[in-house]
Amino acid sequence: MIRVSGLYKKYDHAEFPSVDHLSFSFPEGCIAGLLGPNGAGKTTTISILSGLIKKYSGEVEVMGMDVKKHAEEIKGKLGIVPQQIALYLNLSCRENLRYYGRLYGIPPITLGPLIEQLLKRFGLQEHGDKQIRHYSGGMKRRANIIASLLNQPALLILDEPTAGVDVQSRNMILRFLKEYNEEGNSILYTSHLLDEAEALCQEVLIIDQGQGVIQGSPAKLIQEHQTDNLENLFLKLTGFRVRD
Ligand SMILES: Nc1ncnc2c1ncn2[C@@H]1O[C@H](COP(=O)(O)OP(=O)(O)O)[C@@H](O)[C@H]1O
Numbered sequence: 686m687i688r689v690s691g692l693y694k695k696y697d698h699a700e701f702p703s704v705d706h707l708s709f710s711f712p713e714g715c716i717a718g719l720l721g722p723n724g725a726g727k728t729t730t731i732s733i734l735s736g737l738i739k740k741y742s743g744e745v746e747v748m749g750m751d752v753k754k755h756a757e758e759i760k761g762k763l764g765i766v767p768q769q770i771a772l773y774l775n776l777s778c779r780e781n782l783r784y785y786g787r788l789y790g791i792p793p794i795t796l797g798p799l800i801e802q803l804l805k806r807f808g809l810q811e812h813g814d815k816q817i818r819h820y821s822g823g824m825k826r827r828a829n830i831i832a833s834l835l836n837q838p839a840l841l842i843l844d845e846p847t848a849g850v851d852v853q854s855r856n857m858i859l860r861f862l863k864e865y866n867e868e869g870n871s872i873l874y875t876s877h878l879l880d881e882a883e884a885l886c887q888e889v890l891i892i893d894q895g896q897g898v899i900q901g902s903p904a905k906l907i908q909e910h911q912t913d914n915l916e917n918l919f920l921k922l923t924g925f926r927v928r929d
């Protein structure tokens with residue numbers, strides 16, 4: 686699903702690299718978690734994977750294709766859910782989704798039913814004609830996820846999809862991710878919520894200061910390091926210093 690080798694990224698004028706010789710891979714068909722404290726380099730890494738950041742060194746393959754050489758092809762098969770809401774606040778949810786659907790070139794005859802099916806799946810069917818600016822945080826987040834699903838991506842990448850949402854929305858999002866994976870799709874998501882990642886992911890990669898700390902299945906890592914959960918392992922490996 687993803688293969689990264691020697692990835693290095695330093696923003697212009699930055700003193701330190703944000704991603705510092707990072708190498709990892711995730712197999713196809715899994716739910717993978719990219720975990721790390723604030724500023725670890727999670728968003729930078731997924732921005733590179735999804736083609737939003739083009740200036741970097743190292744090798745990055747997504748779905749078997751080099752990101753620099755096959756950007757367009759990858760984009761068509763990829764769904765990206767940014768942490769910031771990427772919807773027009775003055776349009777209704779349906780209007781937003783129709784707009785994004787047209788950008789993907791989905792014919793109206795397919796798009797209409799697809800939008801309704803996704804609205805239903807995320808509990809938004811009744812609220813589809815409301816302007817996004819009247820949505821709660823959790824509703825905005827769910828609508829944002831729907832927008833990234835219109836091209837029915839084989840790989841879905843989400844940046845902190847459950848950060849700061851209410852418990853019910855969080856539950857719905859996590860249940861969706863599990864189901865979407867069971868339908869044969871791959872998922873990569875970032876989070877700083879370790880208990881959530883432990884329950885959801887088959888594979889996790891913990892990074893800190895742009896560097897890989899550890900990778901593996903949560904159960905195996907916990908057992909190998911003789912800790913009782915991922916959070917304790919995380920603290921053991923990344924230390925107790927507070928990151929701002
Ligand atoms: N556009 C940017 N310009 C300069 N530095 C940046 C930029 N974006 C992120 N950084 C820095 O890169 C590091 C990693 O950031 P980020 O990838 O957002 O981490 P995370 O998503 O894990 O919190 C941080 O030190 C951050 O301040």
Ligand SMILES: [Mg+2]
Pocket residue numbers: 727728729844
């Ligand atoms: Mg981030």
